[in-house]
Amino acid sequence: MKLSDREDLRIPDFKMQKFALIGKNVSKSLSPALFSAAYPNSDQTYGLIESDDAAKALDIFLSHGYKGANITSPYKESFMDFSDFHDEISQKIGVTNLILNSNGKLTSYNTDYYGVKDPLTARGLKVGKAVVAGAGGAARAAVLALKDLGMEVTVVNRTYEKAETLAKQFNVSYQPLEQISDLLKNSQLLIYTIDEPLMGLDTADFRNLTIFEANYKNPNLNSKKCIEYISGKEWLVSQAIPSFMLFTGIKPDLKAMQMVAVNC
Structure with missing residues (x-):
């Protein structure tokens, strides 16, 4: 369309x-x-x-x-x-x-919804498990886009209560930030909407992941070894x-x- x-x-x-x-x-x-x-x-x-x-x-x-x-x-x-x-x-x-x-x-x-959905659709990423890091406006758009694509979504955030609120808004899962490394082991996609690095990412294994990062000015994850890194510029x-x-x-x-x- x-x-x-x-x-x-x-x-x-x-x-x-x-x-x-x-x-x-x-x-x-x-x-x-x-x-x-x-x-x-x-x-x-x-x-x-x-x-x-x-x-x-x-x-x-x-x-x-x-x-x-x-x-x-x-x-x-x-x-x-x-x-x-x-x-x-x-x-x-x-x-x-x-x-x-x-x-x-x-x-x-x-239109942030399309900023997430369209690049993923173009790559055929329509099923699987996704982790959304963050709980702000960009994260909300990402969660809805992922749900509409048919993906299973889990939200993590530095403030656990905000992750819980976002997850309940869209009826998806949420986990403590400390679980992010384990979550990524069983996921295909990470949507990263936080401006700073999160604790736990230094030891995380990204090799089987596609990473999509919202921040195009000062990216945190662009040097990680992964299946594909999608820049925030593509989201923009x-x-x-x-x-x-x-x-x-x-x-x-x-x-x-x-x-x-x-x-x-």
Whole structure:
């Protein structure tokens, strides 16, 4: 199925001109460069809204005439709450990474779901056991995507209670962080959404695993010997495709986006 044919990508019927990435510490994000590569001849712009406060970021977004924005950490839950409407996937996950503005009314979406699902689908990874490390917004999207692919999911996190909450939300398993090494022995996939290395990974055996890491700026597991390491850049590009289609209604230049991701 083509992205443009997906019913859950509600292409807006209004033309957008001004977009942004909203978050903290986003100055080094690849998103503006990806957007420029995706639409090289467009007069549409993509900037950064960096703020220490979600409400202030929202005020900037609305008062400066932005029509859409990607949302990154730590504001995915806040902008879910700010939104007037939610698409089915963001509703299931409980967080958003994209909002559209229609006359001051915000609709939330979650394209991180595709950032996980599409690369795994392309590799035929649709069955087996997966461990998700982390319990934030990216982890939530990953768990739903893995469940929809038919995988058996176990969540681990530094804060056990957060792992429990996430697991119960999606009716999957959870284990103490100390069990991660044993869990990986019997798993085919590790989705790693934590910015820092976890205890227990130094002694873990990755040789029979595919590793998919969300963090593309400072990866922790890219040097591990494994079946395949999938970079966070692929996650970024894979979620950006439906994001940019929602913004513009036009299919982006995928090859140009991939070139930016590889070379940055």
